[in-house]
Amino acid sequence: MEKNLTILGGGPIGVETAARAVEAERDYEITVLEAGSVGEHVRSWGHVRLFSPWELNRSRWGSRRLQNAGVTLADDGDYPTGDEYVADYLLPLAESLRDDVDFRLHTKVVGVSRDDVLKPEHVGGEKRREVPFLIRTDGLDGRGFEEADIVIDTTGVLAMPSPLGPGGLPAVGERRLNGAITRAIPDVDMRRGDFANQRTLVVGHGHSAMTTLDALNRLRDQAENTQVVWAFRTGAEPCTEIEDDPLPERARLDRFGNAASRGEIVGITPIPNATVRRIDETGDELTVTLDTAEGTQQVTVDHIVANVGYRPDISLYRELQVHLCYATDGPMSLAASLMAADAGANCLDQSSGGIETLTTPEPDFYVLGAKSYGRNPNFLLNVGFEQIDTLFEAGL
Numbered sequence: 001m002e003k004n005l006t007i008l009g010g011g012p013i014g015v016e017t018a019a020r021a022v023e024a025e026r027d028y029e030i031t032v033l034e035a036g037s038v039g040e041h042v043r044s045w046g047h048v049r050l051f052s053p054w055e056l057n058r059s060r061w062g063s064r065r066l067q068n069a070g071v072t073l074a075d076d077g078d079y080p081t082g083d084e085y086v087a088d089y090l091l092p093l094a095e096s097l098r099d100d101v102d103f104r105l106h107t108k109v110v111g112v113s114r115d116d117v118l119k120p121e122h123v124g125g126e127k128r129r130e131v132p133f134l135i136r137t138d139g140l141d142g143r144g145f146e147e148a149d150i151v152i153d154t155t156g157v158l159a160m161p162s163p164l165g166p167g168g169l170p171a172v173g174e175r176r177l178n179g180a181i182t183r184a185i186p187d188v189d190m191r192r193g194d195f196a197n198q199r200t201l202v203v204g205h206g207h208s209a210m211t212t213l214d215a216l217n218r219l220r221d222q223a224e225n226t227q228v229v230w231a232f233r234t235g236a237e238p239c240t241e242i243e244d245d246p247l248p249e250r251a252r253l254d255r256f257g258n259a260a261s262r263g264e265i266v267g268i269t270p271i272p273n274a275t276v277r278r279i280d281e282t283g284d285e286l287t288v289t290l291d292t293a294e295g296t297q298q299v300t301v302d303h304i305v306a307n308v309g310y311r312p313d314i315s316l317y318r319e320l321q322v323h324l325c326y327a328t329d330g331p332m333s334l335a336a337s338l339m340a341a342d343a344g345a346n347c348l349d350q351s352s353g354g355i356e357t358l359t360t361p362e363p364d365f366y367v368l369g370a371k372s373y374g375r376n377p378n379f380l381l382n383v384g385f386e387q388i389d390t391l392f393e394a395g396l
Contacts, residue, residue, distance in 0.1 A: 002027050003029070005030050006146065007021075007032045009034060009156060010039070010040070011090075012381055015038065019059070029102075031102045041159070052247060054073070054076050057085060059389075062093050066092055066093060106140050109155070110316075112133055113319035133147065149364065151366070155313065155371055161183040161308070163308075165277065171276040174276075182306065184208075194303060195226060196222070199227040202228055203304065203308055204306065207250070210253040210254070216267075217260075217265060220267045228267060229269045232270070236262055236270075273292055279304070285301065286304060309375065321360070330367075331372060334372055355394040
């Protein structure tokens with residue numbers, strides 16, 4: 001009997017999951033529910049060039065499908081921007097699946113449950129599998145419910161940026177200014193008027209923050225009065241420089257970030273061991289109160305860029321029996337595997353961890369991709385491809 005496999009999210013992992021499901025030639029009716037358009041989240045950072053090459057950002061089954069369709073793929077060793085990745089790979093792959101996959105775009109998933117079965121019922125029991133999933137949607141054609149036999153959540157984390165304040169809480173005044181705070185890597189070239197000869201506060205210490213700092217530093221070569229204040233929670237040299245790093249762009253960003261943290265980059269003022277306590281509007285400027293190792297400090301800036309990470313929207317499966325990690329909000333089995341493997345050391349050393357790390361107490365419900373890592377930021381697409389393959393090799 002044909003089963004309905006519903007994939008939540010039309011980003012890289014969602015489209016690749018659909019492609020792998022088609023290749024598996026199982027008796028599935030495949031549906032993809034996407035709140036926006038295909039690759040919506042990738043487009044939000046489309047101007048950024050990845051520090052991983054094409055060979056790590058497309059699956060073997062997706063590549064094979066496009067090549068069989070006569071699509072010429074870019075060289076494995078080239079480094080695409082987000083926009084290039086969507087235009088040259090993700091969209092053609094999605095288009096090649098149209099005859100086999102029902103893409104329901106601009107359809108937001110509000111929540112997932114079981115039809116007429118509540119979360120506390122049939123705990124750990126196979127009886128839950130006998131009841132179809134119920135997916136609450138809000139789309140262009142109205143609000144309603146969809147049923148599914150298997151659900152794979154690949155919605156990612158970019159829709160929920162973390163707040164700026166101490167302890168993971170919003171800073172005082174942050175919510176009032178939410179629309180005025182840039183919560184992604186800004187396209188500095190397109191927004192030159194916002195940043196040139198202005199003073200910008202960048203908050204965060206990961207590669208997103210380094211990319212923002214690097215872009216603003218290049219802008220300073222053209223607009224010499226451009227100034228950056230960099231507040232980050234760690235001490236000096238927040239980047240782990242990997243010896244003989246096989247990803248040269250990552251290595252360059254790490255070296256740049258550590259140099260900036262030591263105050264060696266003209267135009268960037270580092271403030272280590274700092275968290276944002278309060279933000280106040282002062283005319284057209286923003287006065288930001290920071291807690292630092294030396295005490296309270298105030299800086300006045302024109303703009304704030306928050307590169308402080310993202311959180312998974314776990315509300316989607318609040319009514320399902322999903323065991324979440326108390327530290328990362330990711331599914332517990334995978335989170336434990338990542339912690340045991342010290343996955344924060346080098347994201348290239350990670351693997352899917354096997355089928356046992358991908359299953360949840362909820363039968364036939366899976367979380368793949370960046371969302372499966374919860375608040376752990378070290379996910380790479382090639383790990384997601386391995387997750388997908390592991391799932392289908394195990395007989396999904």
